[in-house]
Amino acid sequence: MNQAAKLNSIQAINLALDDAMAADENVIVLGEDVGDKEEGGIVGVTRGLSGKYGDSRVRSTPISEQAIIGAAIGAAIVGMRPVAEIMLMNFTTVAMDMIINHAAKLRFMSGGQTHVPMVIRTMTGAGFGTGGQHADYLEAWFAHTAGIKVVAPSSPADAYGLMLSAIEDDDPVLFIENMPTYWNPGPAPERGKKIPLGKANVLREGGDVTLISYSRRVLDCYAVAEKLAADGISVEVIDLRTISPLDSETILASVAKTGRAVVVHEAVKPFGVGAEIASQIYESLFAQLKAPVQRVGANYAPVPFSKPLEDAHVPGLEQIEAAVRATLK
Amino acid sequence: MTAAIPDGEILVGIYQRMTRIKQNDERFRAVLKSGKLVMPYYSPRGQEVIPSAVSACLTDEDYICTIYRGVHDMIAKGIPLKDLWAEFGGRVTGTCKGKGGPMHVTHPATGVMVTTGIVGSSMPIANGLALAAQIRGEKRVSIAYFGDGASNIGAFHEALNMAAVWKLPVVFVCQNNGYAEHTKYAYGTSVPNIAVRAAAYAMPGITVDGNDPIAMYRTAREAVERARSGQGPTLIEAKTFRFHGHVFGDADAYMDKGEKDAWIAKDPVPLFRDWLIATGLASEDQLAAMEAAIAREIDEAVEFTLNSPYPDVAELKRDIYKDEVTA
Numbered sequence: 001m002n003q004a005a006k007l008n009s010i011q012a013i014n015l016a017l018d019d020a021m022a023a024d025e026n027v028i029v030l031g032e033d034v035g036d037k038e039e040g041g042i043v044g045v046t047r048g049l050s051g052k053y054g055d056s057r058v059r060s061t062p063i064s065e066q067a068i069i070g071a072a073i074g075a076a077i078v079g080m081r082p083v084a085e086i087m088l089m090n091f092t093t094v095a096m097d098m099i100i101n102h103a104a105k106l107r108f109m110s111g112g113q114t115h116v117p118m119v120i121r122t123m124t125g126a127g128f129g130t131g132g133q134h135a136d137y138l139e140a141w142f143a144h145t146a147g148i149k150v151v152a153p154s155s156p157a158d159a160y161g162l163m164l165s166a167i168e169d170d171d172p173v174l175f176i177e178n179m180p181t182y183w184n185p186g187p188a189p190e191r192g193k194k195i196p197l198g199k200a201n202v203l204r205e206g207g208d209v210t211l212i213s214y215s216r217r218v219l220d221c222y223a224v225a226e227k228l229a230a231d232g233i234s235v236e237v238i239d240l241r242t243i244s245p246l247d248s249e250t251i252l253a254s255v256a257k258t259g260r261a262v263v264v265h266e267a268v269k270p271f272g273v274g275a276e277i278a279s280q281i282y283e284s285l286f287a288q289l290k291a292p293v294q295r296v297g298a299n300y301a302p303v304p305f306s307k308p309l310e311d312a313h314v315p316g317l318e319q320i321e322a323a324v325r326a327t328l329k
Numbered sequence: 330m331t332a333a334i335p336d337g338e339i340l341v342g343i344y345q346r347m348t349r350i351k352q353n354d355e356r357f358r359a360v361l362k363s364g365k366l367v368m369p370y371y372s373p374r375g376q377e378v379i380p381s382a383v384s385a386c387l388t389d390e391d392y393i394c395t396i397y398r399g400v401h402d403m404i405a406k407g408i409p410l411k412d413l414w415a416e417f418g419g420r421v422t423g424t425c426k427g428k429g430g431p432m433h434v435t436h437p438a439t440g441v442m443v444t445t446g447i448v449g450s451s452m453p454i455a456n457g458l459a460l461a462a463q464i465r466g467e468k469r470v471s472i473a474y475f476g477d478g479a480s481n482i483g484a485f486h487e488a489l490n491m492a493a494v495w496k497l498p499v500v501f502v503c504q505n506n507g508y509a510e511h512t513k514y515a516y517g518t519s520v521p522n523i524a525v526r527a528a529a530y531a532m533p534g535i536t537v538d539g540n541d542p543i544a545m546y547r548t549a550r551e552a553v554e555r556a557r558s559g560q561g562p563t564l565i566e567a568k569t570f571r572f573h574g575h576v577f578g579d580a581d582a583y584m585d586k587g588e589k590d591a592w593i594a595k596d597p598v599p600l601f602r603d604w605l606i607a608t609g610l611a612s613e614d615q616l617a618a619m620e621a622a623i624a625r626e627i628d629e630a631v632e633f634t635l636n637s638p639y640p641d642v643a644e645l646k647r648d649i650y651k652d653e654v655t656a
Binding site: 061062064072079106107108109110112170 | 392394424428433437442450453454456457461463483484488494495647648649
């Protein structure tokens with residue numbers, strides 16, 4: 001990889017949308033502020049697209065989340081591939097009827113006569129002091145619903161490749177972008193290279209403990225793994241990339257090897273994705289486990305505003321390290 | 330708009346749809362009473378005119394989104410009765426392999442794209458169907474059917490605003506039957522007529538007698554042509570009444586008996602039948618033959634349904650995603 005070729009996630013997702021729109025005229029983009037007159041979104045992910053592809057295919061919408069998702073569903077049913085932006089993940093709550101009762105279920109309820117090839121882009125994440133209604137990780141709600149896929153990349157290159165696959169996918173995909181790490185540069189993706197949905201990435205190989213995560217917290221897991229290597233602890237890091245459908249095969253193969261597992265996410269710990277993963281590990285590998293599965297997640301509370309509280313709320317490097325060490329006792 | 334009576338063939342076509350809806354409804358209720366089929370059933374009896382007149386302005390290329398009380402909309406749009414009945418019966422031979430049921434019938438071949446069980450949700454999705462047509466430069470029109478209760482849900486307001494801003498080729502058809510489930514219209518709605526809400530979104534809003542086939546046809550024709558020619562959406566409020574309450578088995582205790590009897594006395598199906606014969610647009614023999622043919626078609630649909638198998642349990646893993654679920 002050319003070290004000079006770096007992109008951040010904003011640029012990588014923009015590039016994926018650009019490439020998808022160039023390749024398929026059925027790809028359209030709609031959401032609040034997505035057009036160039038509105039600066040291509042509050043952080044500029046869609047900047048330049050309406051200028052290039054026109055206001056018909058790239059539409060800034062009213063602040064009407066139900067109408068945005070409804071329009072995307074209707075267009076998708078008749079063969080378009082809409083990428084609908086719901087600015088912040090908390091705002092998906094306003095459109096839950098459209099997402100859960102319709103987008104996720106229409107293929108099943110129609111007996112396969114219709115399907116909804118739609119992507120919902122949304123950003124979230126604590127760290128910017130946005131408080132209780134702008135930073136939640138709500139992926140467990142969606143993963144709990146059959147019929148919608150949930151994708152959460154951890155790097156710019158992954159965001160690019162996963163977005164290409166999400167747009168091409170024939171089912172609805174919720175695509176979760178982490179806001180605080182939007183501007184982190186990373187190696188540029190190979191142009192046109194798709195990353196398959198439903199496949200986890202073994203980011204770092206190791207033999208003692210398996211660390212499983214997705215989205216921003218993969219970066220923390222990787223940092224902890226590097227640190228523990230100095231103490232002679234060999235940590236395997238799995239980046240799920242897709243939360244649902246879950247790549248159980250990769251998870252179980254790794255834990256079968258290490259006998260120890262820690263699941264880490266920024267969402268609150270109780271009833272989270274970590275609980276599902278821990279259950280699957282117990283169901284398949286109970287006798288082979290060398291220690292109980294550990295879960296690390298946010299405090300069971302709304303995301304607080306005050307900086308020291310916000311920092312204490314989300315899982316930190318120390319907690320992840322402690323959880324890994326706990327499996328080795 | 331011309332004051333002349335529409336073409337006789339169109340009017341007889343509207344009656345054909347109306348009597349088809351009425352006969353199917355009567356049979357659905359009879360079969361439910363017999364216990365041969367079990368389902369949640371929302372009778373459209375009394376509301377036959379609205380989709381019959383609207384469908385007279387549409388082709389198979391045009392789309393509709395309808396709601397749980399939408400079997401009349403589906404029949405008027407032309408879903409074959411065997412497919413429809415089998416779906417209502419939960420049989421694998423149904424439109425949706427029995428996986429949708431009465432509240433979720435889909436039949437793309439006749440443009441029945443979505444049937445929703447959620448009050449208010451037909452409108453945002455109809456916008457999306459219309460959006461696709463607009464972007465592709467197609468002349469298709471989308472109809473969103475819904476009830477008066479749905480005009481009090483946020484989705485109605487979001488959808489009408491977006492449709493107006495984007496001039497989408499969509500017609501919003503509110504079937505105002507006077508009751509939101511068990512709650513009388515005036516108790517839960519701030520305006521005397523839902524059509525006045527169109528003004529808030531700078532679109533035409535028309536209140537029409539939804540039991541008058543000619544008035545309903547003219548109003549629908551104008552709105553559909555307006556949408557088709559790129560002039561944007563219209564809100565039609567068609568006043569009507571449901572003869573059998575909210576859901577099959579509803580005792581109607583919340584309803585004033587006199588009110589219901591007065592509407593039933595003006596049953597639009599026999600009234601229109603008599604009018605067609607009196608004006609010479611149709612003969613008694615012609616309509617009787619039409620009705621008998623529909624009755625036979627329903628006989629076949631019922632028999633087909635009762636003799637059809639239920640879906641295999643393997644269907645639980647199918648149509649969730651494109652690829653079958655393995656877990």
